[in-house]
Amino acid sequence: MAFENPSRDRIKELLKNAGNIAVVGLSDKPDRTSYMVAEAMQSKGYRIIPVNPNAKHILGEVCYPSLSDIPEPVDIVNVFRRSDQVVPVAEEAVKINAKVFWLQLGIFNDEAAEIAKSGGLEVIMDRCIKVEDAILLPGGK
Structure with a gap:
C-alpha cells in the first residue's frame, strides 16, 4: 500500500501538541533552508533542539551530535538529510521514543517510514513543517 501522510487535521493536532x-x-x-525553517518555528514558540555533530550552539540552543544525546523527551524529529541517509535517523527516533518522524519537503524514504511506523511513530514525509504550521496554525499554537 502506498504511503499517505496523516490528514491535515491530524498534522494540526501534532503541531499544536508539540x-x-x-x-x-x-x-x-x-542562509540554509534548515536554519530558516527552524528559526521561523522557534519564533512561533516551538522549542527547537539542534542535532548537528559539527556545531556547539545553533539559534541560541545547545546542539547535540545525535538524537540519542538529547537529555530530554522529543516530540517531533524533523529531518533535513538526503533521502538515502534517513534510515539510521528513523532507527534512532524509535530508540528515543519520539512521537513523530517528519521528513522535510523533497525527502521520502519508504524503509525509514516503515521503521518509524513499526516503532510507534507517526510519519510525515515530503512536507515542510514551517509551511504546514503557517497554513494550519497561522496565529500560533
Whole structure:
C-alpha cells in the first residue's frame, strides 16, 4: 500500500501538541533552508533542539551530535538529510521514543517510514513543517 501522510487535521493536532522538536541536519549557516525553517518555528514558540555533530550552539540552543544525546523527551524529529541517509535517523527516533518522524519537503524514504511506523511513530514525509504550521496554525499554537 502506498504511503499517505496523516490528514491535515491530524498534522494540526501534532503541531499544536508539540513540545520539543529535534531538527536533524540543522545548519548553523543562516542562509540554509534548515536554519530558516527552524528559526521561523522557534519564533512561533516551538522549542527547537539542534542535532548537528559539527556545531556547539545553533539559534541560541545547545546542539547535540545525535538524537540519542538529547537529555530530554522529543516530540517531533524533523529531518533535513538526503533521502538515502534517513534510515539510521528513523532507527534512532524509535530508540528515543519520539512521537513523530517528519521528513522535510523533497525527502521520502519508504524503509525509514516503515521503521518509524513499526516503532510507534507517526510519519510525515515530503512536507515542510514551517509551511504546514503557517497554513494550519497561522496565529500560533
